[in-house]
Amino acid sequence: MRRNAAALAAVLLLAFAGPCPAQVVEVLRAAPEFPKNAVWLDAGVPHTLAGYRGKVVLVDFWEYTCINCIRDFAVVKRWYRKYHAYGFEVIGVHYGEFPMGFQVENVRRAAARFRLPWPVVADLKGSIWDAYDSNNWPNRYLIDPKGEIVLQVIGETGDRELESRIRGLLAKAHPEVEKVPLDADPDTFGGRCGYPTQETSIGFANGRGAVENPHAYSKLGQVQEFAATRPPSDGGVVLAGRWQTLPEGVTSAAADASAYALHKYHARSLYAVLSAADPAKPVRVELLQDGSPLAKEDAGADVRFDAKGAYLEVGEPRMYDLVKNRAFGQHILALKPQGPGFTLLSFTYGNDCQQDFEEK
Numbered sequence: 001m002r003r004n005a006a007a008l009a010a011v012l013l014l015a016f017a018g019p020c021p022a023q024v025v026e027v028l029r030a031a032p033e034f035p036k037n038a039v040w041l042d043a044g045v046p047h048t049l050a051g052y053r054g055k056v057v058l059v060d061f062w063e064y065t066c067i068n069c070i071r072d073f074a075v076v077k078r079w080y081r082k083y084h085a086y087g088f089e090v091i092g093v094h095y096g097e098f099p100m101g102f103q104v105e106n107v108r109r110a111a112a113r114f115r116l117p118w119p120v121v122a123d124l125k126g127s128i129w130d131a132y133d134s135n136n137w138p139n140r141y142l143i144d145p146k147g148e149i150v151l152q153v154i155g156e157t158g159d160r161e162l163e164s165r166i167r168g169l170l171a172k173a174h175p176e177v178e179k180v181p182l183d184a185d186p187d188t189f190g191g192r193c194g195y196p197t198q199e200t201s202i203g204f205a206n207g208r209g210a211v212e213n214p215h216a217y218s219k220l221g222q223v224q225e226f227a228a229t230r231p232p233s234d235g236g237v238v239l240a241g242r243w244q245t246l247p248e249g250v251t252s253a254a255a256d257a258s259a260y261a262l263h264k265y266h267a268r269s270l271y272a273v274l275s276a277a278d279p280a281k282p283v284r285v286e287l288l289q290d291g292s293p294l295a296k297e298d299a300g301a302d303v304r305f306d307a308k309g310a311y312l313e314v315g316e317p318r319m320y321d322l323v324k325n326r327a328f329g330q331h332i333l334a335l336k337p338q339g340p341g342f343t344l345l346s347f348t349y350g351n352d353c354q355q356d357f358e359e360k
Helices: 005-016 067-086 104-113 127-131 159-171 175-179
Strands: 023-030 056-062 088-094 120-122 139-143 148-154 223-226 237-245 250-252 260-276 283-289 304-306 309-314 318-337 342-350
Touching: 056 067, 056 159, 067 088, 067 159, 067 175, 067 342, 088 104, 104 120, 139 159, 148 159, 159 175, 260 309, 309 318, 318 342
Parallel strands: 056 088, 088 120
Antiparallel strands: 023 148, 056 139, 139 148, 223 237, 237 250, 237 260, 250 342, 260 318, 260 342, 283 309, 283 318, 304 309
């Protein structure tokens, strides 16, 4: 992937500084055309930017396991409803973060689950990602009617600047757009919202794996027996039992329910990217928070309950909504797969101001 210095600095800030406002970059360059072999999800109909000439186009790079992208879908849908009649278009470009993100059927299911009303292209080879010098999710490029990129918004929010520029471009041909009410400008990252743990990567592919057991990454691809001799530090993961460590994450290898993973975090909500070896045969994963079964009042949308307590059915490879605590705080979550083939890839978080969005 090509990276210029400014874009790389922005993505490093987003990756290591925890939650922060979006980076808004003034740009003026011709928007790269989509390749002819791009995989479009809307009935295989190819799209070209030339075909959108005269329109105001937002190219939205997203990833279906990215909570920052998912939280922003409602905002972009609202703009699409408000401004589409005036010549505003959105094109979603999906580029995967994990191997699951390069399987077109996974992307197709996700686009349907999130009910995205605009054309979506699965960038399976990264050619669009590279052409736009994209380095983050979400990453949005605003294109004027002449086909020039005029604004780039890297990361979550930046909504007021982006909507104002959309309106300004549309108003040249449709001055009546100025009568459409602007969205409120939410304070999503202010101090009153709380500062959660930064995104936690389980695998060591990006050089910052979260597993804290000794020698966890020294035998990638092999099954190891781990012992939980101490609790994890904030943002860390401690494994117990038999696990296979992989570049992207860890996979349970115990034939019984003896393996588990402990994760310490501080946030209001907690999400995890998970998968199973065979999506048609989900793995039950029991959830305990601070030593007790996760309470119904603190459970995320994907959590189920029975006589044994809180659990997930992990099958489809995607982001799972695990915890929505009643208050911001620090906790230790235990994930206890009841068999082999459960893969843990990453954790992400939400603060007090990031709770009201469309959860699918």
